[in-house]
Amino acid sequence: MRKQKPVQESFVSMTELVLPNDTNTLNNLMGGRMMHLMDIAAAVSAQRHSNRIVVTASVDNVSFREGIRLGSVVTLEAKVTRAFSSSMEVHIDVWAEDIPSGTKVKSNEAFFTFVAVDQSGRPIDVPDALPETPTEQELYEGALRRRQLRLVLAGRLKPSEATELKALFDLA
Template sequence: MLRKQKPVKDSFVTMTELVLPNDTNTLHNLMGGRMMHLMDIAAAVSAQRHSNRIVVTASVDNVSFREPIRLGNVVTLQAQVTRSFSSSMEVHIDVWAEDIPSGTKIKSNEAFYTFVAVDQSGRPIDVPEALAETPEDIQLYEGALRRRQLRLVLAGRLKPQDATELKSLFEIE
């Protein structure tokens, strides 16, 4: 059965937070755990928008902390589904830190989260196919299968020889 298609742009989420003292460590930087909490929320909303379902976090990978986010900065998270599979969706998140008084804005974090859509009983349920339209969205879409296969190989849920998109990374005979 063909799945309904839904443009990835329909899953786009922007979330903005102000870094307050309770969010920071002793160096007055946003705590990493707090950042991951915010990222999980933004990514979950994106996955829910795509699937119109309850979603649960299945994996978090490639969270990079490039630059510290300081007390008083404004944090902007942008999340969007990159690709969907039968019941799972990969969501890409970019995080920007803005120092409004100085007029500076830097990209501080980036990540890929995977969510599974579930029914009221917690069982996986089908989601719409993701339709990538812009060159950037198409590039993220095309890389999603490689990232998914790598996640599954690392989790022991897929044999390396069955990872069709990763054969060049593994010595398989």
């Protein structure tokens, strides 16, 4: 049995101020800059969980719900939801805060997958993730379905072999 590590130990909170160089012509944070920040926060989370070098393997469905204005404070929160043999799924929430008005909204959410590697770049085993809260348990339970969907879309798993996805859509 692999070692287990509580999900909370991988938690990362990162805060940035949106400056003029980060914005597009509408004075909103550029999407590419947001993805850059998300990748950093998620990578640190995966490194905390695995105590290893990690590489980004995939990014799922980054949704841009709300534009983030120039001068806003952006807070990214990331933590590992589940670990497989060498890969880890990381969930990221992004919050935009306008301090003068006192408003804070969730602007982005995504799942990133990272693979832990050794010094030669070969995949290496990571500890299992141990969810302890109801939210952590819910994300943990959905992670296998999300993983199978990623693998099917990448052509690395036949749809007929995606047991969790088949169970989700089995109406019999």
